[in-house]
Amino acid sequence: MPLRSFILTACLLLMTWWLATPFCHAAEPLPDESQVKAALVFNIAKFVDWPAASFAQDSSPLVICTLGSGGFVSAVADLQGKQLKGHPVAVTQISRAEEIRTCHLLVIGNADAGQVQSVLFKLRSQPVLSISDRDRFAHSGGVVGLYRQSNKVKFEVNLQAAQQRQLKISSHLLKLARIVGQEQP
Amino acid sequence: MNLSAIMASFSIRGKLTLIVMMTCSITLLVVTGAYVAKEASGLFQEQRSEMETLANIIGKNVTAALLFDDQKAAEETISALKIRQNILAAYVLDSQGRLFSRYLAAGQDRESFPLERLASGAGISDNPALLHELRTESERVFSFRDHATLMVTIREDRQEIGALVLHADNFLLFRQLGATLIAAALITIGSFGLAWMISARLQQVISTPILQLVHAMQKVSETKDFSIRVTSSSDDEIGVLMTGFNQMLEEIEDRNQVLVQRQEHLHHLAHFDSLTGLPNRTLFYDRLSQALHLAKRNGMTLSVMFIDLDHFKDINDTIGHRNGDLLLTMVARRLSEVVRSCDTLARLGGDEFTVFIQDCNRANASVVAQKILEKLETPFSLEEKEVYIGCSIGATLFPEDGTSVDELLMHADIAMYNAKEAGKNTSRFFDMEMNQESGERMTMQTDLRHALARNEFLLFYQPKLDIQNNRIIGFEALIRWDHPQQGLLSPMRFIPNAEQSGLILQISDWVLQQACSQAKTWHDQGLGPFTMAVNLSAMHFRRHSVSASVRQALEQSGLDPALLELELTESLLIQNNQSTLDTLQELKQLGVSLSIDDFGTGYSSLSYLHRFPIDTLKIDRSFVFTMAEDEDDLAIVTAIIAMGKSLRMEIIAEGVETETQLSLLRERGCNAIQGYLLSKPLPVSELGSLLSDPVRMLGYG
Numbered sequence: 001m002p003l004r005s006f007i008l009t010a011c012l013l014l015m016t017w018w019l020a021t022p023f024c025h026a027a028e029p030l031p032d033e034s035q036v037k038a039a040l041v042f043n044i045a046k047f048v049d050w051p052a053a054s055f056a057q058d059s060s061p062l063v064i065c066t067l068g069s070g071g072f073v074s075a076v077a078d079l080q081g082k083q084l085k086g087h088p089v090a091v092t093q094i095s096r097a098e099e100i101r102t103c104h105l106l107v108i109g110n111a112d113a114g115q116v117q118s119v120l121f122k123l124r125s126q127p128v129l130s131i132s133d134r135d136r137f138a139h140s141g142g143v144v145g146l147y148r149q150s151n152k153v154k155f156e157v158n159l160q161a162a163q164q165r166q167l168k169i170s171s172h173l174l175k176l177a178r179i180v181g182q183e184q185p
Numbered sequence: 186m187n188l189s190a191i192m193a194s195f196s197i198r199g200k201l202t203l204i205v206m207m208t209c210s211i212t213l214l215v216v217t218g219a220y221v222a223k224e225a226s227g228l229f230q231e232q233r234s235e236m237e238t239l240a241n242i243i244g245k246n247v248t249a250a251l252l253f254d255d256q257k258a259a260e261e262t263i264s265a266l267k268i269r270q271n272i273l274a275a276y277v278l279d280s281q282g283r284l285f286s287r288y289l290a291a292g293q294d295r296e297s298f299p300l301e302r303l304a305s306g307a308g309i310s311d312n313p314a315l316l317h318e319l320r321t322e323s324e325r326v327f328s329f330r331d332h333a334t335l336m337v338t339i340r341e342d343r344q345e346i347g348a349l350v351l352h353a354d355n356f357l358l359f360r361q362l363g364a365t366l367i368a369a370a371l372i373t374i375g376s377f378g379l380a381w382m383i384s385a386r387l388q389q390v391i392s393t394p395i396l397q398l399v400h401a402m403q404k405v406s407e408t409k410d411f412s413i414r415v416t417s418s419s420d421d422e423i424g425v426l427m428t429g430f431n432q433m434l435e436e437i438e439d440r441n442q443v444l445v446q447r448q449e450h451l452h453h454l455a456h457f458d459s460l461t462g463l464p465n466r467t468l469f470y471d472r473l474s475q476a477l478h479l480a481k482r483n484g485m486t487l488s489v490m491f492i493d494l495d496h497f498k499d500i501n502d503t504i505g506h507r508n509g510d511l512l513l514t515m516v517a518r519r520l521s522e523v524v525r526s527c528d529t530l531a532r533l534g535g536d537e538f539t540v541f542i543q544d545c546n547r548a549n550a551s552v553v554a555q556k557i558l559e560k561l562e563t564p565f566s567l568e569e570k571e572v573y574i575g576c577s578i579g580a581t582l583f584p585e586d587g588t589s590v591d592e593l594l595m596h597a598d599i600a601m602y603n604a605k606e607a608g609k610n611t612s613r614f615f616d617m618e619m620n621q622e623s624g625e626r627m628t629m630q631t632d633l634r635h636a637l638a639r640n641e642f643l644l645f646y647q648p649k650l651d652i653q654n655n656r657i658i659g660f661e662a663l664i665r666w667d668h669p670q671q672g673l674l675s676p677m678r679f680i681p682n683a684e685q686s687g688l689i690l691q692i693s694d695w696v697l698q699q700a701c702s703q704a705k706t707w708h709d710q711g712l713g714p715f716t717m718a719v720n721l722s723a724m725h726f727r728r729h730s731v732s733a734s735v736r737q738a739l740e741q742s743g744l745d746p747a748l749l750e751l752e753l754t755e756s757l758l759i760q761n762n763q764s765t766l767d768t769l770q771e772l773k774q775l776g777v778s779l780s781i782d783d784f785g786t787g788y789s790s791l792s793y794l795h796r797f798p799i800d801t802l803k804i805d806r807s808f809v810f811t812m813a814e815d816e817d818d819l820a821i822v823t824a825i826i827a828m829g830k831s832l833r834m835e836i837i838a839e840g841v842e843t844e845t846q847l848s849l850l851r852e853r854g855c856n857a858i859q860g861y862l863l864s865k866p867l868p869v870s871e872l873g874s875l876l877s878d879p880v881r882m883l884g885y886g
Contacts, residue, residue, distance in 0.1 A: 172249035173249050
């Protein structure tokens with residue numbers, strides 16, 4: 001049994017490697033895009049200022065909520081416990097839009113489009129920085145959208161959305177970002 | 186050579202200037218150095234702070250680019266540095282130390298910056314040498330390379346996310362530094378020049394009075410003029426020094442004056458006779474030797490004369506020493522009147538004068554000598570008394586009588602001696618025969634010394650006759666010298682010589698003893714009684730040993746003192762003083778009798794006669810010799826006899842040669858005679874009947 005399971009595991013791994021190889025080749029030089037994206041989330045958060053009322057205390061945790069699933073979301077979960085802008089990072093998986101009120105940052109992975117739209121709508125005046133790698137996320141009401149360009153993960157910012165949500169995004173960040181406007185649905 | 190040794194060779198001006206300049210220079214250098222250092226420090230700090238500011242701004246601005254790995258954005262950010270002309274290059278390194286982005290100012294060469302050596306894709310931590318170089322350079326605020334380097338870490342949220350390296354051009358800084366240095370140098374040189382000018386002025390405040398002192402001192406030591414004074418202008422220590430200097434000079438001047446006076450006085454004392462003011466022996470010798478040099482060179486003649494006053498000792502004794510001195514002064518004055526101003530008259534001592542006359546032949550010299558003699562013919566008046574004094578002159582001629590000072594003077598002395606011999610108050614020129622005689626005198630003196638030892642002296646005895654009783658009453662002992670070559674010599678020939686040499690004392694003692702012994706012998710033989718008369722020389726008498734000598738002679742011979750008669754010269758008694766009287770008293774106490782020899786020839790008054798214990802007067806032969814023909818002399822003899830009688834003295838006439846004289850004397854009551862009429866002096870062996878048959882009937886048989 002252990003042997004069998006070992007062999008099975010080995011075979012699975014081999015298979016995974018083999019399956020992944022063409023993908024990996026295509027995604028060079030980013031072997032783990034999710035982690036890069038998670039890191040981007042972390043770094044972007046550094047250049048964003050939340051309204052003072054968002055934190056009860058200086059030591060209050062900076063809450064990152066994740067919605068949906070996928071490698072990106074799981075990678076973000078790893079940020080749990082890190083320090084960000086002087087606050088400990090707390091990562092929470094949420095499933096309902098109501099839970100979002102306590103979040104500072106909302107990372108959206110693979111999720112139902114309707115649900116996303118609903119959440120985004122509910123969040124439109126909440127000081128929550130929403131980040132997702134969904135296509136045209138920023139255009140459709142998200143604050144920061146991640147996209148790929150020439151093998152690099154870039155980001156775009158919906159300034160209007162950010163202003164609505166009372167989020168101040170550093171000009172340094174904006175300089176590196178692609179600024180997008182709100183598309184009317 | 187240290188600093189003080191160098192300083193020692195400088196003048197006081199140099200020293201003061203040097204001190205002021207050194208002080209100024211050191212102060213200036215320190216101040217300028219501090220100023221330059223502060224300026225440089227300010228410039229470096231300024232550049233540094235500018236770089237730090239820039240690095241902070243750039244660091245902040247590239248944070249996002251680094252975090253999001255956006256090289257392009259980073260390059261854009263740092264390219265903003267191009268407005269800063271002094272920033273040559275900027276490099277952004279990522280968190281791994283890899284070159285992230287760079288900025289190079291226009292025209293800058295990549296190779297001149299260290300980070301260009303970093304291999305592509307390699308982190309700086311892989312190249313520790315490079316890292317060390319960058320860190321070292323970055324820490325160096327005062328970099329003198331052509332560019333300054335600053336490396337700062339870029340942090341975000343306490344995390345090192347990269348680094349920024351800036352290179353700033355030092356050229357501008359150096360240019361500013363250079364300008365500062367030039368300004369400082371100019372200020373320094375200007376201040377130095379100013380300090381030089383001021384110190385040149387200021388040092389005069391001190392150096393001028395000191396140099397004034399030095400010049401005054403040099404002038405004083407060069408000219409020996411102690412009347413120089415410095416004018417003091419300040420009240421400080423230099424003023425005190427100058428005042429002190431002046432006081433010192435004043436003191437020296439005063440002392441110098443006293444010294445000069447004393448020197449003149451000493452010079453005068455050393456060269457002039459204090460009594461007469463005439464040149465003394467030293468000056469005379471000096472002048473004569475100079476005159477001789479001159480005469481030798483010019484072939485001229487010269488005469489040296491030796492002038493000795495006649496009988497000065499006797500006159501001096503008579504008139505007293507004070508008057509004697511006065512007389513010498515007067516004589517000197519008269520002699521000076523004869524001598525020309527170019528000739529020198531000197532007093533050698535006592536009554537000896539010398540004179541030398543330049544350009545003078547024998548004829549001239551005789552004229553001068555004659556003039557001198559004539560000058561002294563007029564009597565001198567001293568305390569209302571008239572004193573006559575003559576002189577004897579010995580003259581020598583240069584070059585025939587001698588060529589040296591000593592020779593000329595010695596010969597003049599001999600000539601003078603001859604003049605004395607010739608009867609005094611005359612002059613004689615030296616000739617070689619005199620020299621010979623003088624030599625004989627010298628020989629005689631030697632012979633005299635031996636004569637006593639060789640027993641060459643002998644006594645002759647001349648009898649004295651009591652003309653009232655026609656009896657031989659005694660004898661006068663007269664010395665003779667049986668000279669081995671010259672035969673029998675009378676005392677006239679050798680006594681003066683014996684007196685000169687001092688041998689007279691021994692000879693007198695010998696005579697005393699010999700005469701006493703003879704008298705005792707006669708007495709013992711039952712002859713007589715005869716008195717024995719012995720002549721005492723003045724020199725012997727003046728020695729206080731005379732009474733001791735007499736006592737000794739009496740004791741040795743055992744003669745009755747009453748039989749001894751001492752004959753004294755009249756001049757001896759002229760010294761009318763206590764010591765003479767004392768000596769006479771002593772002799773008298775011995776029991777001897779005293780007589781005065783050659784009475785009437787002295788210059789004295791008669792007042793002494795009754796004061797002295799004199800027993801007998803012997804009338805001088807010169808009166809006796811002429812009294813038969815000369816009324817005056819007879820009167821004198823008569824007077825002497827009468828006076829002697831009234832003073833209760835015995836009177837003896839000397840030199841009686843004729844019956845006429847004898848009868849004249851006898852008529853006038855003269856006690857005794859002595860002379861050729863009775864007998865010439867005879868040796869003991871020839872006395873014969875004079876001793877054994879003393880009764881003589883002169884003039885009667």
